[in-house]
Structures are given as C-alpha cells and as structure tokens.
Amino acid sequence: MLALLSTLCLGDYLLDPSTVVTHVIAAGLLCALRLQGVSRRVVVVVSVAEELFAYLLWIACPSGLTTVALLWVFLSLYELILGPRLSLKDNAVLISGDSYVEVVIKRSEGIEFELTRDDCGQFCVFSTLGCAGFLGCPWFKQIDIGRKICLDDVISINEGCDFEILNRFRSFGIQREQLMSLVLDSKSAETVVLVARNRAEREHWMVVLHHILGTQITDIRAAWLSKVLSVHYSDQVDSDKKTSFAEALDILSKAGRPYDRGYALDIFKKITKTNGIKWKLGGASSLNKQQLFSFFYYAVHRPDISEIYNKLIDQHHGKATLNQCRFHEFVRDEQKQDESKDTIRQWTLKSEPILRCLNISSIGFCNYLLDEEHSVFRSDCRLVYQDMKQPLSHYFISTSHNTYLTKDQLTSRSSVESYVSALKRGCKCVELDIWDGTNGEPVIYHGFTFTSKILVKDVLKAVKEYAFCVSPYPVILSFENHCSTEQQKIVARYVKDIFGGLLYTKAIPEEETCLPSPEDLRGYIIVKGKKLTLDFEEPEPEDDLDDEMFSDEELPEDLAFIMNMRGDGEKFGGAAGTAGGAAGSGGTLGRNFDVLSMRSENEEDEFTSSESIKEQRLRTQVTLNEIKEDLAKMKKNSSGKAKDAEKKLAKEFSDLVVYCQASGFKGFEFAKENNRHYHMISLAERRAFRVAKEEAVDAMRFNQRQLCRIYPSGARIDSSNFNPVPMWNIGCQMVALNYQTPSLSMQLNQALFQDNAGCGYVLKPKLLTEELNSFDPRKLTDNFQTLTIRVISGFQIPYKNEKILKSERNLSVQVRICGFDSDVQCSRTKVVKNNGSNPVWNERLTFRIHVPEMAFVVFTVLTKDVYSGHYALPFRCIRQGYRRVPLLNKFSEPEPSAHLFVHINIGS
DSSP states (O other): OHHHHHHHHHHHHHHOHHHHHHHHHHHHHHHHHHHTTOOHHHHHHHHHHHHHHHHHHHHHOOSTHHHHHHHHHHHHHHHHHHOOOOOOOSOEEEEEOSSEEEEEEOOSOOOBTEEEEOTTSOEEEEOOOOEEEEEOSSSEEEOOTTOEEEGGGEEEEEESOOHHHHHHHHTTTOOGGGEEEEEEOSTTOOEEEEEOSSHHHHHHHHHHHHHHHHHHHHOHHHHHHHHHGGGTSOSSOOTTOOEEHHHHHHHHHHTTOOOOHHHHHHHHHHHHHHTTOOOOTTTOOEEOHHHHHHHHHHHHOOHHHHHHHHHHSOGGGTOOSBOHHHHHHIIIIISOOOOOHHHHHHHHHHHOSSOOSSOBOHHHHHHHHHSGGGSSBOGGGGSOOSOOOSOGGGEEEOEESSTTBSSOSSSOOBOHHHHHHHHHTTOOEEEEEEEOOGGGOOEESOTTSSOOOEEHHHHHHHHHHHTTSSOSSOEEEEEEEOOOHHHHHHHHHHHHHHHGGGBOOOOOOTTOOSOOOTTTTTTOEEEEEOOOOGGGOOOOOOGGGSGGGGSTTOOOSOHHHHHIIIIIHIIIIITTTOTTHHHHHOOHHHHHGGGGSSOOTTSOOOOOOHHHHHHHHHTSSSOHHHHHHHHHHHHHHHHHHHHHHHHTOOHHHHTTEEEEEEOOOOOHHHHHHHOOTTEEEEEEHHHHHHHHHHSHHHHHHHTTTSEEEEEOOTTOTTOOOOOOHHHHHTTOSEEEEOTTSOSHHHHHHHHHHTSGGGOSEEEOOHHHHOTTOOOOTTSOOSOOEEEEEEEEEEESOOOSOGGGGGSOEEEEEEEEEESSGGGOEEEEOOOEEEOSSSOEEEEEEEEEESOGGGOEEEEEEEETTEEEEEEEEEGGGBOOEEEEEEEEOTTSOEEEEEEEEEEEEEEO
C-alpha cells in the first residue's frame, strides 16, 4: 500500500509543471558546474541532494513556491562552489594608511583617476574599479568589506591572474586586460585579484598603486641588507656597534656571496678612508652600521646582472619584480631549458632571499645566475648518466703516469700521497714501478734516478682505502715489473692479502668475445701486467723496448739508464735513495737538471711540443751524438736483456693478471688476427702520434675491442705532458699523464673526466664505438655547429699578491677550442684595464665546430699574456644562456669567488 502511494505521489511530482521547470533550471546549473571544472562526483552529489530536497519540499508544500525555493538553493550552491557572481560595482575606493590598504565599496561619486590626500595625510584613490577578491583554495572568495591589507605584505603588482582563475572570469565576460593582481607576502601566498572596466582603467590603477607602494616594493636591496645584518644588530638598533673586517667577510659568506679577502680588503680600506677613519695595520679598523651597509652594497652590487634584470621587468607596465610567468619565459627562451612549473618554483624559493612568494627580485635573480647549479656546466653531467654496461674498451679511462712522483722524473720525491691525490681526483688507472728493495721489501721509484723510494705495501694499502672514494667503478693497477722472482712473489702476496675480495681473479669465460663493462667490474681492483701463457711460455715483450724507442728523435723511458751504461752508474743507481743525492753527485745531467725543472709559473699553459723537447736536450751537456752512441749499445743488448728479464716472471705474479694482459704491438692487422679482447698494448708518445696521423682508422677500429695505453716520452724529464686530444680522437682509452704537472693537457684531462659525475669513466661517442661507422678522424665533415660566446664580465680575477690590486691590470679572456684538427682554434677579447674586481669586456667570439662530440672549450684569463685562471669543459656539457664560468688555478683547484660571466648560444 505504501509502495503504491509512493508511486502515485512520484508520478504527480514528476508531472507537476513547476517541478518540470525546476528540473530544467537544475539541469542547466548542473551543466554550468561541470563546464566550470567541478568534478563529476560533486555534480552527482549535488544532483542527488537537489532531487531529494525538491521531492521532500513538494510533499510538504506542493505549490509554485517549490520552484522559487529550489532556485534559491541552487544559486547558493553555485556561488559557494564557483565563487562570487561578479556583478560590477562602481566607485570602489582604495585607501592607503600608514601600514595598510583598505578596500571599501562606496555609493557616493568620487573624483576618478586622481591621487589626493585627505586631512589625515592618507592617500585616497577614487576610481570605477569593478571588483576585488582573494584567490584562495579551493575556490574564489569575495573580499571582506573593510579588510585591511598591510603594505609590508604587498610584494608585487602584476597584470592578469592565474590561468585557471582567468577562465572563471571569462565565463562572466571579463577579459585578462581588465585584471590585475596584488601578491601578498604571506604563508599562503594570497593574491588579491582586482577587476577594472577596461584596460586603460587597469593601467591607471597599476600606476597609482606603484606610486603608493613603490618604495615598499622596489627597495629590495635595503630589505635584504637589513635581513643579512640582523645577526649583528638587534631590533632596537645599536648604531654604535662596530664591525671588524673579519666579521664583514663572515657576513658576506653567510649571505651566499663569498668574497676574496684581497678585494674585500680593498673595498674596506676605501670606505674607511672615505669616512675619515685611519686604517690600522693588521685590519684593526671597524665600521659602524651605515658604513657596513656601504661596504655590503659595493661588495654585492653586480651592474652587469642588474642590467639584464632591468630589461626583463617592464617598468612601463608597472612591474617591480619578475613574476613566475616572465621568469619561466626567461629560462625557456634565453637559458634554453624546458623546465616544469614546479622546477621553476623550487629555483625561485631557493634563490629568493626576501620575497616569500612566486616572484623573484633582483637579488634573487643574481643568486640564481651565480648559483653553481646553474653554471656553464650542465647539471645532468654531474650525475652518472651514461650507460655503464658497455665493454670497457668503449670508455675513456682516467689514467696517471708514474703516479708516485711529486715533480720531475729524475730527482723528485716519491710519495704515497701522490696516489691518494690521484684517486681523489677520479683517476682510475695508477702506475706502480716496482723494484727490489732491501730487507726483502719491494719498493716503488723511477729506476736508476735520484727519485726517492716508497714501499709497495704502503702504496697498496693507500689504494685499497681510496680506490672507490670517488666512484665504485674498477681501479686498474698498471705494474711496471723490474723485481726479481722472489720479490715478485712478495708483491703478489701483498696484493692478495691487502685487497682480498676486491681483487678480480675470476677466469675469463671461453665464450666471451668482448671486455666486461665497468658495471660488471664494479668494486673490483684489476691488475695490468705481463702474463705467462700456457705451459709457462714467456710472454712477448711490450712496446717499451721496440725500434721506435731507439730513433734519433725519441729518448728511452729510463734516460738515466744511458748514463749508467756510460759509466755513471754509481751516480744514479747508488744514490737513488734520496733526492738529496743529486746535489752532490756531480754528474753531467745532475749538474744541469735545474735548467730542466718545471716551467715558470708565468709561462702560458701550452702543450710541450717535440721542438721544445729538443731544446731541453740542447740545454744539457749530454749531446745528441753521445745519446746516439749509448742508444746503439742499448739496442744491441736490449733483446737479450729483455728476454732474460721476461724469463724471471713469477707465476704467482702472473696469476694476478686477468683482463689487462700486456702485449707487444706488431701492427693493427696482426693484432686483429691474433690478439684477444683481453690483450692490451702500450705505446710511447711519439709512436702513438705517428699512428694517429698515418693509421687513424685502423687505430680507431682496434680501440673498439681492445685497450690501449699511451704514455709520455722519456725525454719529458721535467714531467711535462703531451696533448691528449689526438689520442682520444682515435679512441685510445688510457692516455697516461703526469698528474703532478699543471698544464693545458691536465686542464683538458680534467675537463673530459668531470663529465659523468667525475667517476673516472666517460663513454666514448658513437662515432668511435660503432663498428660499421664510416667516420674517418682525418677528414673534415661538412656539417658544423656555431658556438657564439659573449664574454660579458669577470669577477674577482685571481692575483699573485694583494699589492697588485692597488693598480689597474691589463686583463683579457682567451677562448680556445680543442678537438679534431678542423676544430682547433683560438680567439681573444680586447684588453681592459681593471684591478680585477669586476672587469667588463662585453665582446662576442664565434667558432665553428665540426665534431662537437670531441670538442673542448677552454676559457683562460690573461694578465699581460700571463695566466691568471682557467676553466675547461667538453662542448657537449656546455649550457646556453647567461652562465657563470668558475675559474680554477693552475692546479685545477677552484677559486671560491672568481668567475667569468658569459652568454652562450649554439646554432646549426
């Protein structure tokens, strides 16, 4: 019965004319909700609630009042969800008090578009402003009449509003040109959206508001200074408090603007002199608050960056700070980075010290550009981003030559710390020259020289501790074995006992055709050396004593051995224990070695050519004719001596060698037919360069499947280095350099191996690893990329002593491109006179690069042609846009505050 009555009542309800009208209106409002972006679930819930409410209301009062009631309910729900119905109201008045802005609605007529003051000195603005509201979550709420907005909270005034909110305004016929928004510095980052009747009215309001709030918004630097100095001054400022020079430096450092002591001292002295303060020896002078403000301003002011910022903000349209939209456009269009809104927001929050909203001030913009994260070196290259599962032969491997030496090859000290230093710098192949020592303890030193000796076991312990301090990828120990059989067994025992499970000793699978990957060898230490073949046959000799080593233009690796053959053996072999023996030896080479020591620090870093090597020889009293005679004797006896030495290879030492089996080089065709993938060769510098010139393609093919190590000429007794780039261009993996010698060669080595997180392994480009690739390193390609570098300015250019800062220096920047022969080029800016604090060049340099995969860019700062700092990086790691280029000293150590500021563009 109840069911029947309910059915009859429901039928009457649905057929009632007022109910039909109500449902039509309800359907329209529900569609409007859906179109405005309200979720389907909310629409369904509202629909069910409406139907239930209407039905109950109809039962209680089945009349036309139902329609009116339902309309009222739906309009209320609609306003609650979507926000206010933006009915335009005339004559809104914005009143500015001492610390607030009050929005009121007035019916009385006012004077439009004029700025006046009332009797209390308040600014009163009368206009026909349409509407005011706060952008809140989750919906738009109408502003409370009489709500006060603190002037200190107004951060910026911007055109338009958020895109989502703009769509809601458009549903009421309001366009973007009518809107402006005030950003409030609050925890929720509220935005007041104001609606004008037209664009002209909106522009007038923006001008007026900026006039009222201009000081509050634009004086960002003063606000930042106050914030930074708050640690020194309380709320009730003690104007008598003094700040010493050391404290001022500490303030700069904490503010994220580290400053060089010499340049800071120069500013400090100028301020004290300007204010009539006598400078005291030892920096005992101090500054009061106002003087400290001046010091801080001069220290952090960057006119070069401020100029860029001022161009970005449109002063004619009332913009005082850079909003998120414009900042995002700058990152995308100028910096060539396609980043998400969330990433841009994180960058803003990190860089902006004052504004706690999504706008960025000039200070924050400067912080962004000078942040290491946004420097010229790509941030993704600071991670291990390359594929580490390819064969070992597909990687460049950071390699050191005679790692134990601290300086030259004849008289310098050998040190365990040299191994620690190399491993900390990402080196993954170190060299150990092992010799028989006293008391049965094998030693490492440069044989037949005055270099000091260190124990093998001490070096192995250091290697174990620091092998994987930079990355977990394998470390290769390149042994040059000169020990007797007995002491070889001792070395083998040390290696096994010290390294234990870290030593790679697994047998090579028979079916294996290529080298394992760095990932496969992760956490292992690999021994490189000669290995006994089956049935204990002696291995073939390495390339160390081949005919190339006896040419007239190449000295042997152990030059001192020649002197030993000439009867000077006691002077070299007997006194080799300490470097001090060189002074009293009286030997011909010993007396003249000071002439061959490391080049002057003032000499520009260049590659040491074969011509300079010849000049070094001529500067000694060992004539070329004497060397030729000694080489002839050595050549006559070398084959027999080498054979005898090889027969002394101990099986225990041989068993340590698995993958890096040293093999003699008899040509690429022979290697292709006879060598296995685990055989590797070592080539002396001169022979390697001849191969690169005459057999580049064959060398590149060989290096796709096997390892090749290149070491410096024995004539480089000053531990100078050769140009490694031609060796990398043919795919040589292990280009051994003297890490202890600062040079352009080491700058390029660091440039290459800072890629891929500096892990010591860098994947070769495909043009060097693909077997079917028709690339020929000797031929010029038709395609090229254009690199345009605008050298804008420098900051705190390194100096030798603080006295030089008192006068102007002749400063210039040299940009060098290193790579294939077609890409080698150099260009230089004009010379500007500046003490180095902030020189400005603003000069454009352009380069064409044909093989960008193997190109390097080297920035060098010169003071009267004398080296003052550098930075090098691979072309593939360079970023476009406005970038900070950090400067390094000659040992490739960073200068904390020194850098160049450049703009980079790469085009096809």
